[in-house]
Amino acid sequence: MSVYFYIYDINPEYTNNMSNPEQILRKLLGEIIENKNYKDPKLNLEQISTGGANYTSQLFIVTVSEPGNEDLQLFAKVGIVGEKMRSQMPVLIYDIERYAYKELLGKYESIQNDHQVPAAERLRIPKFYGYNPTVYEETIVLENLAAKGFTTYDRFKSINWEYASKSVTSMAKFHALSIVYSEEYPEEYKRVLDMMKFQVDAISIFIREGLKKYQNIAIAAASENNKSKLKNYLESKVSLDVIVNFYKPGRLHILCHGDYRPSNLMHRENKDGTMEVIPVDYQTIHTGTPLTDLIYFIFTGSDEEFRRRHFWDLLDYYYRELCNALRSLGRNPRNVYPEDEFHHDVKEILPLGLVIGIILLPVITVETEDAPALDGEIDLDTVLNTKISSSYVERMRGIINDYARWDII
Template identity: 65%
Template sequence: MSSPEEILRKSLDDILKDKNYKDPKISIKPISTGGANYTSVLFLITVSEPDNEDLKLFAKVGIVGEKMRSQMPTNFYDIERFAYEDLLKKYEKIQDDRQVPATERLRIPKFYGYNAKLYEETIVLEDLSAQGFTTYDRLKSIDWDYASKSVEALAKFHALSIAYKEEYPEEYEKYLDTMKFQEEAFIAFMDSTFDKLKETALSVTLEVNKSKLKKYLDENVNAKTMVQFYLTDRRKILCHGDYRPSNLMHRVNENGELEVIPVDFQTIQGTTPLIDLFYYIFAGSDENFRRRHFWDLVDHYYRELCSALENVGLDPRKVYPEDEFDREVKEFLPYGLLIGIFTLPIITVDTEDAPSMDGENDMSSFFNMKTSSLFPERLNGIINDYIRWGVI
């Protein structure tokens, strides 16, 4: 079997040939995300050739093994290819056609090419790091400046999905169906991991709260509970699906303002926008941040969504009235606790203990990793929130 770098070189040959590079000098450097990425091997690439544009590129080569693929609820490589080849181009066209101001547009990374061959899936994009962008430290809680800019970008992404529905209704319904939440596969996945994750959560819960959490989980949570949030009939749109700091790039521009660009579109799915918003907050913040900013950030997202909808010519009062948003936020509040239990063990894992999706690994081995010392702190912070809010 070819190595990821060998696969990448073959893909680059095809991409650069299409762009009229004859005999370019190519430098390839593998990079690590320190436990933030599991599905691909990542590379930075420099391409140079006389009389042709120098290129700074970023590439991902898929590494998920056959056993793991058979257990996963979605084909994320195909989804990301669709995103860059089709969906995000439509979003760019909508922004152009509706003359969205440059300062209010969603920045979409430039796409260079894709290899769709099974077990060789490769995607090549512009290298944002060469332009000063970087990822946020996944083990550090978000702060207000970063969080507010992140949800502004999220609001623009959601508004473009809604505009896409308005402008291309038949296409939209087709893709919404293609990317609908895979209920049976996800329930099977949760069935295989639920008891283990529940046990892990209770094992690190502060003694004073342990009986409360156990009672709540026993009475209100099972393998199907999380699925119900994704299957809600409330205003389904094409959501990012994994909107967290590790999947965003940011930099401080010359004017001193922070700019945030969403990346990693492998998990786009048809569901409610609150899935993305709550996932971002509870996957990336600590208790101190939420005590100070949770409700302000939720309100900021809604204000930015209204602004983004207006920028694409839609009336937010008709698309998503504020009273409906407020009601749905309260209904979705328990979802944040499930994020803490089901995803924080992976998100907060120490780099040396990060699980792998390649080879013969399967879902049981993926969720059998050693949790970090940060996990109890983050989880207990969420439990405190839910006790304070009267949910537990």
């Protein structure tokens, strides 16, 4: 599920024109196929399930085949957020992602080309084929990375070091490109920042209702030694203003991914034993500080054992990889983000991981059979009333243990 929501005006003329996702997709595919000059292609379209990892789109894999031509392997997302959710939490996630693939990521690719970044050091960007911007029919079509051996990580398993380190490397490349974009195209970048400005009013709805719903569940999940500590901390230190402040731009005013977690990353183990990680699902790009992506990734994807062994090492690893990415783009990291400033920012933002666990883990760890149906009628209450899983209790207890061990609660 995407966490950040953006405000826009709903056009009433669209509210009664919602169509079947497959019909919507077939229309767009016809245009893409025509542009690719296929004469009489065979189209194989298969609807796929994310098993509770996605609530905003219906997903499809598509194969376009024709004798004499190489098969075209596609992946498509058709928006399914209905009128009720849009009225509760107006969204621009589809517009954000469309802009990302159509404009922003292409700009990042050109920056990598300009700096002659070697293939192994580049941010890998999925190929973009087309889109439909019509409200209630929002669709995007990309290359099917699964056809090339990529897959998503099991959301019920904690990340391991190999996967985490490669994921953080890709994150650092994404952030470094934003930094260089800001320096090489300052006026253009300023317009992008204005467009991707973090929408405080919209996210406040989710935070407020999420805390109201889940904080007592989190306290119940805590060990006996930590129940009162957590309760006192939430009552005295956690407020809507405090949480929103974490997402305000800091020393680095960059474009963050916004939903950087294992379900939104594709990975592949190569024949030489290396691993490659490609970020996807760019619906939640927003302005902010890079550490929000890093803390978000760690606390949505890891368990207590991983963090006990690797948490501080992974933070340092991210900084080294950010420095490496900046150097590959011709920048001196010390001039961009000095290490002492990085460690200061880590200390400031660390409490965010606890809030992320409380608000998001119920949805991230929901059992597949308990995940809300993707029928367009899902609303905020449906999401917030997701059945709590045993995985949530274990993961949340581990996070609370971390914050007690770090003397934060």
